[in-house]
Amino acid sequence: MICGERIRLRAIEREDLPRFVAWLNDPEVRHGLMMYMPISQAEEEQWFESMLKSPADQHPLVIEAITEEGWVPLGNCGLMGIDWRVRQAEFGIFIGAKQYWNQGYGSDVLQLILRHGFETLNLNRIFLRVFANNPRAAHVYEKAGFVAEGRMRQAHYAEGCYHDVILMSVLRTEWQARQVEN
């Protein structure tokens, strides 16, 4: 487990899959994601089986929050495509339980995953892609120390419109400097 004060990140279990399917079929959740086709339980199971065959350090993790009912799953996050030579990885996240949006959980996840990326995996650069029409996500990333470094013009298409995709990254030295400041 990767533990914070009110959230923790744990491995995905087979029992999580129906919840993932429900979340990933929700248009509001998908708005910020690259998925554009409905997803079935069978497809999710297939994804799970291939994920198990990939290296453990690249597995996405379930985000759980402590509530009055105990630990509750909120969504999923991970560092993908780790390049061990350049020491970089791409971050991805979705909080599928929408009732938990805007309560600081996404920001908490960023704190935990950046520490994990830099201090456990010994990465040097963590980057992400965010759609220009997803200002909440861009704000959360900026607050966590990500810097916009590029803009892929009209690289996303949704609901009949093109949208830019913003590339953001944080370097290990930048992250370390913020730890000293805070």
Ligand SMILES: CC(C)(COP(=O)(O)OP(=O)(O)OC[C@H]1O[C@@H](n2cnc3c(N)ncnc32)[C@H](O)[C@@H]1OP(=O)(O)O)[C@@H](O)C(=O)NCCC(=O)NCCS
């Ligand atoms: C993006 C996401 C991870 C953010 O997590 P969250 O828990 O909702 O975010 P937080 O509560 O930590 O922070 C939200 C911040 O965005 C701000 N915000 C909310 N709506 C906003 C908007 N339309 N424009 C700009 N900022 C906005 C809030 O005020 C808050 O800022 P503050 O902390 O400075 O007060 C989550 O909403 C989510 O999973 N969305 C669906 C999937 C998705 O878009 N994933 C990202 C793909 S790149």
